[in-house]
Amino acid sequence: xxFPFGDATGEGNDSFGGRYAWQLPLxxxxxxxxxxxxxxxxYFGFGFGSTGSDxxxxxxCTDDDDDGTNDIVCNVISLRAGISANYSFAxxxxxxxxxxxxxxxxxxSATYTDHERNYQxxxxxxxLTLAQLAFGLDxxxxxxxxxxxxxxxxxxxxxxxxxxDQKYSVAxxxxxxxxxxxxxxxxxxxx
Amino acid sequence: xxQTPSPRLPLSLTKSALFALFALGCSPxxxxxxxxxxxxxxxxxxxxxxQTFCVPVPVMPGGRTSRERSFANAFTTKxxxxxxxxxxxxxxxxxxxxxxxDIGAAELADDSYTDSDLRVETPGGxxxxxxxxxxxxxxxxxxxxx
Numbered sequence: 001x002x003f004p005f006g007d008a009t010g011e012g013n014d015s016f017g018g019r020y021a022w023q024l025p026l027x028x029x030x031x032x033x034x035x036x037x038x039x040x041x042x043y044f045g046f047g048f049g050s051t052g053s054d055x056x057x058x059x060x061c062t063d064d065d066d067d068g069t070n071d072i073v074c075n076v077i078s079l080r081a082g083i084s085a086n087y088s089f090a091x092x093x094x095x096x097x098x099x100x101x102x103x104x105x106x107x108x109s110a111t112y113t114d115h116e117r118n119y120q121x122x123x124x125x126x127x128l129t130l131a132q133l134a135f136g137l138d139x140x141x142x143x144x145x146x147x148x149x150x151x152x153x154x155x156x157x158x159x160x161x162x163x164x165d166q167k168y169s170v171a172x173x174x175x176x177x178x179x180x181x182x183x184x185x186x187x188x189x190x191x
Numbered sequence: 192x193x194q195t196p197s198p199r200l201p202l203s204l205t206k207s208a209l210f211a212l213f214a215l216g217c218s219p220x221x222x223x224x225x226x227x228x229x230x231x232x233x234x235x236x237x238x239x240x241x242q243t244f245c246v247p248v249p250v251m252p253g254g255r256t257s258r259e260r261s262f263a264n265a266f267t268t269k270x271x272x273x274x275x276x277x278x279x280x281x282x283x284x285x286x287x288x289x290x291x292x293d294i295g296a297a298e299l300a301d302d303s304y305t306d307s308d309l310r311v312e313t314p315g316g317x318x319x320x321x322x323x324x325x326x327x328x329x330x331x332x333x334x335x336x337x
Binding site for chain 2: 008009013014018019051052054056057059060072110112114116117119121123125159161163164166168170
């Protein structure tokens, strides 16, 4: 599960959790081990969830006509990709604690769709993942399985707003740090 | 095959059904906010045809729409809109500080804003009447211009 923290921008009352709710993520790392304890590779992560706790956004996303049809739909998709490195403390052991660091690019898109009034708006924040810090514990058999915690600290530097077929891209004037905190289960093939 | 006309509800019955829907606390609309546009229009003295420049106001936090447009190759207007703030800047006119607008959340609370009959003049002596308006989308203009 991914949880949002920090601020999306420094432009006043623009918290990350206000824009985005928690997400269900899926991440894939592809890489190779070297010098026994080290791993280096590339990561790609995807998350899906709903819009955040901002009061006006919650009100906007509420379909209150009770007709059984969801005329107003709000959802969020996040993407992250980059390179990462891990260090294993017990690479030959059955139980292997590990730590990791990565960096790369990220984007998070919130989409608001009003089917009844034919209105669609998409706001995508683009930026850098400055530090993706992770630690976990693998229980190794034929495959390794274990829990991990990951904190991906990033910053949006551009926002693209699409309303209907019109697209507007602007630089973020007042940047701020945000984080996705992931609690999950890791499966390692060929550990 | 014999076709019978499809039955139509009498108007009074339709109204009754809608009234009953409201009485039960149900709304026939899904809700959602008012979708707004910012409009700047300008008419040059001696002309009758206004040029209009529209930009939608985003609904979501973090959404920003920004466009710049030249009016009759005389002056330029830049609109920068978010759901909480709209900034309109005029370039290429005399004393732009009198006409530039910074419309805040309080002024947008009732989903409308107007500032009409602004008389602007370019350094070259061309004069225009400019209107600024924020209001429901589609009511004032169609799709925003490039």
